[in-house]
Amino acid sequence: MPTVTEALQMMDYGPAPESASIAQDWLKDRSFGHFINGAFIKPGETFAVTNPATGGELAHVAQGSAEDVADAVKAARGAAKGWAKLSGGQRARHLYALARLMQKRERLFAVLESLDNGKPIRESRDIDVPLAVRHFYHHAGWAELLADEFPGMRPHGVCGQIIPWNFPLLMLAWKVAPALAAGNTVVLKPAEYTPLTALLFAELCIEAGLPKGVVNIVTGDGRTGAALVEAEVDKIAFTGSTEVGRLIRQATAGTGKALTLELGGKSPFIVFAEADLDAAVEGVVDAIWFNQGEVCCAGSRILVQEQVAETFTNRLKARMAKLRVGDPLDKSTDIGAVVHTTQLERIRGLVDQAVQQGAVLHQAPVPNGPGSFCAPMLLTDLGAANIANTEEIFGPVVTLMTFRTPGEAVELANNTRYGLAASLWTENLTTALDIASQVKAGVVWINGTNMFDANAPFGGMRESGFGREGAREGMLAYLTSDEATGKERKAPAPLSALPASASGDAVDRTRKLYIGGAQKRPDGGYSYAVDGAQIPLGGRKDIRNAVEAAHKASGWSRVTGHNRAQVLYFLAENLNARARDFAPKDEVAQAVERAFYWAAWADKYDGKVHSTTGPNVTLAIKEPFGVMGVICPEEAPLLGFVSTVLPAIAMGNRVVAVPSQANPVPALDLYQVLDTSDVPGGVVNIVTGPRAELTDTLAKHDDVAALWVFADAETCLSAERHSAGNLKPVWAESRARDWSGPAGQSRDFLRRAVQVKTVWVPYGA
Ligand code: NAI
Numbered sequence: 001m002p003t004v005t006e007a008l009q010m011m012d013y014g015p016a017p018e019s020a021s022i023a024q025d026w027l028k029d030r031s032f033g034h035f036i037n038g039a040f041i042k043p044g045e046t047f048a049v050t051n052p053a054t055g056g057e058l059a060h061v062a063q064g065s066a067e068d069v070a071d072a073v074k075a076a077r078g079a080a081k082g083w084a085k086l087s088g089g090q091r092a093r094h095l096y097a098l099a100r101l102m103q104k105r106e107r108l109f110a111v112l113e114s115l116d117n118g119k120p121i122r123e124s125r126d127i128d129v130p131l132a133v134r135h136f137y138h139h140a141g142w143a144e145l146l147a148d149e150f151p152g153m154r155p156h157g158v159c160g161q162i163i164p165w166n167f168p169l170l171m172l173a174w175k176v177a178p179a180l181a182a183g184n185t186v187v188l189k190p191a192e193y194t195p196l197t198a199l200l201f202a203e204l205c206i207e208a209g210l211p212k213g214v215v216n217i218v219t220g221d222g223r224t225g226a227a228l229v230e231a232e233v234d235k236i237a238f239t240g241s242t243e244v245g246r247l248i249r250q251a252t253a254g255t256g257k258a259l260t261l262e263l264g265g266k267s268p269f270i271v272f273a274e275a276d277l278d279a280a281v282e283g284v285v286d287a288i289w290f291n292q293g294e295v296c297c298a299g300s301r302i303l304v305q306e307q308v309a310e311t312f313t314n315r316l317k318a319r320m321a322k323l324r325v326g327d328p329l330d331k332s333t334d335i336g337a338v339v340h341t342t343q344l345e346r347i348r349g350l351v352d353q354a355v356q357q358g359a360v361l362h363q364a365p366v367p368n369g370p371g372s373f374c375a376p377m378l379l380t381d382l383g384a385a386n387i388a389n390t391e392e393i394f395g396p397v398v399t400l401m402t403f404r405t406p407g408e409a410v411e412l413a414n415n416t417r418y419g420l421a422a423s424l425w426t427e428n429l430t431t432a433l434d435i436a437s438q439v440k441a442g443v444v445w446i447n448g449t450n451m452f453d454a455n456a457p458f459g460g461m462r463e464s465g466f467g468r469e470g471a472r473e474g475m476l477a478y479l480t481s482d483e484a485t486g487k488e489r490k491a492p493a494p495l496s497a498l499p500a501s502a503s504g505d506a507v508d509r510t511r512k513l514y515i516g517g518a519q520k521r522p523d524g525g526y527s528y529a530v531d532g533a534q535i536p537l538g539g540r541k542d543i544r545n546a547v548e549a550a551h552k553a554s555g556w557s558r559v560t561g562h563n564r565a566q567v568l569y570f571l572a573e574n575l576n577a578r579a580r581d582f583a584p585k586d587e588v589a590q591a592v593e594r595a596f597y598w599a600a601w602a603d604k605y606d607g608k609v610h611s612t613t614g615p616n617v618t619l620a621i622k623e624p625f626g627v628m629g630v631i632c633p634e635e636a637p638l639l640g641f642v643s644t645v646l647p648a649i650a651m652g653n654r655v656v657a658v659p660s661q662a663n664p665v666p667a668l669d670l671y672q673v674l675d676t677s678d679v680p681g682g683v684v685n686i687v688t689g690p691r692a693e694l695t696d697t698l699a700k701h702d703d704v705a706a707l708w709v710f711a712d713a714e715t716c717l718s719a720e721r722h723s724a725g726n727l728k729p730v731w732a733e734s735r736a737r738d739w740s741g742p743a744g745q746s747r748d749f750l751r752r753a754v755q756v757k758t759v760w761v762p763y764g765a
């Protein structure tokens with residue numbers, strides 16, 4: 001007879017399978033066409049959709065061609081006016097109807113999702129589907145409140161939306177609900193591995209009586225996605241790999257299409273010595289073993305403080321060994337199947353490379369047989385440069401490194417191109433909030449991980465993309481304010497460099513660049529002439545120096561808004577006192593007023609506290625980008641400079657500004673005002689010269705985090721294209737603004753000068 005303890009240890013879980021029949025009945029011999037203009041069209045070329053847990057076929061869906069995409073866009077275009085014209089309340093009712101119907105079919109959605117994607121039923125049932133429903137309810141509310149809460153804004157029109165396979169229905173909800181609430185119509189392309197719940201959703205659109213053409217769904221692979229990007233849409237919203245995000249950034253450059261990108265991540269999971277270690281171990285389970293690790297914001301790099309590293313690692317290994325990998329429809333399964341054999345091979349390939357590079361692999365057992373099952377894995381004894389620490393693996397694989405001090409933790413955490421999420425574990429609130437403020441990530445969870453809610457903005461910094469989804473902040477991605485109503489800007493006349501000898505002679509009489517708080521000769525030593533004045537001809541090297549100076553002036557981003565306001569008020573006063581020295585005369589008085597205006601905002605553009613579902617204080621903090629490039633408008637050499645550079649620095653950014661090429665004197669002369677106003681060196685840097693070339697240099701620069709371009713269409717296009725390297729958000733405007741009117745000081749300048757960081761702070765005694 002075994003003892004009770006032994007018996008408990010010997011006991012295994014009994015199987016607790018959810019029946020697949022509800023989904024199988026729905027799927028019966030189905031071959032799905034696209035959903036266009038309120039109906040499923042007859043499929044042409046199709047491909048098989050499979051169940052990754054068995055390898056079996058589930059259905060056939062159509063491979064969308066460029067013509068299919070064009071038809072869908074046409075339908076969406078046809079529906080756009082009518083949909084936007086409905087009152088917010090009327091649109092809200094449609095969204096409520098969709099939410100209700102989804103709720104009614106919760107079980108079907110959950111089973112279908114698990115069959116198609118391989119995720120455990122526990123997760124599709126308790127997380128994916130309820131959250132998707134919640135998104136529709138929440139955004140029904142935004143539809144209702146749109147006119148009140150977003151005055152002066154309108155929908156983009158037709159939105160192309162491309163989503164990945166890791167949360168098929170949830171990503172649909174994140175994209176479709178806000179787009180519809182804002183009054184857009186959509187063409188959505190689900191991922192080729194997991195199109196089924198989107199097609200079920202299409203059926204609900206019919207049942208809910210949604211006007212035809214408001215939602216269109218075209219299935220297919222990356223080629224279909226690329227066709228949608230090229231189609232006549234007004235906005236593209238994409239979630240997927242950083243690689244494809246780059247392609248889309250390049251393809252949409254210069255088209256005027258609005259763009260939001262939610263891309264990859266390599267998020268840190270930081271465990272401090274004073275953390276509740278058992279809670280943190282459970283946290284790892286939710287961070288990297290949730291959804292087979294196929295989560296963009298997965299905590300995939302554990303950083304643990306040295307003194308607790310051994311204890312923590314041992315407990316983690318013990319916990320990992322207990323994870324149950326297997327049938328996704330079994331309710332006691334922790335880890336289901338990886339979405340596709342291709343993804344499984346990718347995961348294994350990366351782990352092999354990590355091991356070749358010296359990492360030590362620990363893994364739990366995994367079932368034999370068909371199906372793309374992957375063991376949960378822990379990689380230890382590896383350096384920061386190991387491929388497992390630099391590449392997104394998108395599988396149940398976590399790395400572990402140690403740190404000594406909080407400073408070192410921050411350094412390691414930020415040692416990545418990405419900036420999607422971070423998870424911090426400590427019982428010390430001061431430490432937690434301090435580290436949260438220093439980590440470069442769009443979402444920070446304190447003593448938690450992978451928490452989501454429709455009323456919590458989600459999205460990345462750096463190469464994790466830009467734009468937010470969810471909450472008030474996410475609604476902005478689907479609205480536009482159309483403030484640039486002037487003519488298309490023209491490129492300034494080409495400038496001609498003065499011969500080196502002339503430049504050389506005159507070099508002490510010429511004006512100079514302003515870099516790092518000092519006047520600097522341009523690196524090349526050349527100048528160009530404007531109305532008899534000699535203007536420094538800045539180049540690539542000068543931009544690099546200016547960016548470096550701006551980078552060093554990081555203290556400006558940390559001082560309080562009050563401090564910044566004081567400096568800007570002083571600047572406005574000094575500009576006023578010297579008004580007589582400045583030209584053009586008709587811009588000076590307004591430039592002074594504008595400087596006061598942005599000074600007033602410096603300590604008032606606050607973040608928000610969002611109420612989410614669960615015991616959390618969810619903060620949406622507005623943070624500066626850091627170093628920004630500003631290509632000031634040609635058309636208002638003084639007022640345009642002040643109107644663009646000052647809001648950027650008021651929000652805590654440091655700026656490299658390129659003034660008007662044809663009339664740079666007013667901006668260059670501002671250095672005296674900057675010098676006498678306690679603006680720290682490096683906060684504003686001014687580089688004159690060939691604007692198009694300087695813009696490209698800024699666009700390509702990896703240390704420039706955001707770029708504003710008020711220039712001709714060609715310069716805008718080039719800036720957007722070249723920004724694909726580090727995926728900086730670019731605000732490119734080729735139509736002139738009326739800088740003397742309300743458009744010269746609108747809310748957009750504030751919105752575009754900050755990025756939102758969502759910090760989840762839990763409570764509960
Ligand atoms: P992917 O980025 O290729 O797929 C995402 C979506 O984009 C799919 O709907 C796909 O059909 C579409 N797509 C592909 N090429 C396109 C193009 N040229 N133009 C427009 N749309 C296009 O991701 P994939 O290949 O499925 O996975 C590869 C890796 O990407 C994963 O291992 C993972 O590291 C990462 N990934 C990250 C996701 C995230 O949410 N951060 C989601 C999916 C993948």
Ligand code: MG
Binds near residue numbers: 049050117193339
């Ligand atoms: Mg599938």
